[in-house]
Amino acid sequence: MRVAFRKMHGIGNDFVVLDLRDGAPAPTPALARALADRHRGVGFDQLVTLSPAEAGSGADAVVGFLNADGSPSGACGNGARCAALLLMEESGRDSVALRTEAGLLTARRASDGLITVDMGPPRLGWREVPLAFEADVDAPPLSTPHPATAVSALSMGNPHCVLFVADAEAAPLETLGPALERDRLFPERANVEFAQVIDRGAVRARVWERGAGVTLACGSGACAVGVAAMRRGLVDRRVAVRLDGGTLTIEWPETPGAGVLMTGPAATVFDGELSAGFLAGVEAA
Structure with missing residues (x-):
């Protein structure tokens, strides 16, 4: 078995995109870590997955994100722009909607080939961040010494x-x-x-x-x-x-x-396939 992927980036924040809409299994944290290895894998900051959206949900796809250490990431702005570009190129449309853990994000083509994503309103309550205990989000009591004003x-x-x-x-x-x-x-x-x-x-x-x-x-x-x-x-x-x-x-x-509206570029670097040997090595590890 071989698995297709796409390498993309948004101003240097780079991604491997896996399209799971054909029923392919979701990547494990171990696979994410192996893929993220810039010497033995492909290399990325985040892994982006596309899954089918439920009918009537208002979304074109469900988009998920995993960090390079295999942990989940609830939101990824540059990754969302890359996913939006892929879906726009696929559909020929100038706007798409992405279902993410952070909610439904809408994206549209802007001028000069850029893409704008509505990232939703910021969450400003201490429980929403979240913080470990009630505190002022504009003066959070960090235990780590720092040089910030x-x-x-x-x-x-x-x-x-x-x-x-x-x-x-x-x-x-x-x-x-x-x-x-x-x-x-x-x-x-x-x-x-x-x-x-x-x-x-x-x-x-x-x-x-x-x-x-x-x-x-x-x-x-x-x-x-x-x-x-x-x-x-x-x-x-x-x-x-x-x-x-x-x-x-x-x-x-x-x-x-x-x-919050975020506008910037997104680009495809190349398409590739993960070999059966690579995938077997991850499973055996």
């Missing part, structure tokens, strides 16, 4: 910890990122973003992703950075978030209950 905690379908710093380039991403991911305040771990406000229209951000480590970009992380900066009055309601791999535009309309 301000910290915000919120969920974009997965938990985020946004730290505002004077210089994002100098942030100790590789050392502080994993410590903050597993801070006792976050029972489900957290994605960690170091954000530097450039001006009213731009923020520089670097990301440590829960279950993946340092990544070139994170769509839900860019949304979290944008929302946190907007809530503090540091930027306008439309802002460019400059990540290591490129820039995403984040817009959060002031309409009550409005979702």
Whole structure:
């Protein structure tokens, strides 16, 4: 048995996409870890799966995400754009709906070949993030020492910890990122973003992703950075978030209950097949 896959990326945040709509079994955490190995597998930040949507659900497909360590990820903005691109190319339509663990996400083609995904409204209650105990999400009591001038905690379908710093380039991403991911305040771990406000229209951000480590970009992380900066009055309601791999535009309309709109590119790198030998090796491990 051989399994087809597609390698895709959104500004360097890379994915392996498995289409399960023909009844193929869902990947195990062990398979995800083996595929994520950039030397012995294919390599990715997240594994994206497409499953059939229930009739009448309003979705074109059910989209799931697994991190490189095999753990589930409730949301993945760049992965959602890649899934949307695949479905748009397949259907010839300019808009699609994705059923995810974070809810129903709508996506549409934007100008210049970009894709906009409505990531839904941010979740700002301490239970929604979630935090381990009741605390102010705009001043969360982290047990991990850090250099930030301000910290915000919120969920974009997965938990985020946004730290505002004077210089994002100098942030100790590789050392502080994993410590903050597993801070006792976050029972489900957290994605960690170091954000530097450039001006009213731009923020520089670097990301440590829960279950993946340092990544070139994170769509839900860019949304979290944008929302946190907007809530503090540091930027306008439309802002460019400059990540290591490129820039995403984040817009959060002031309409009550409005979702966060994320716009950026998505690209297919290649299509391939996992060999029977590779799959047998995973099963035998």
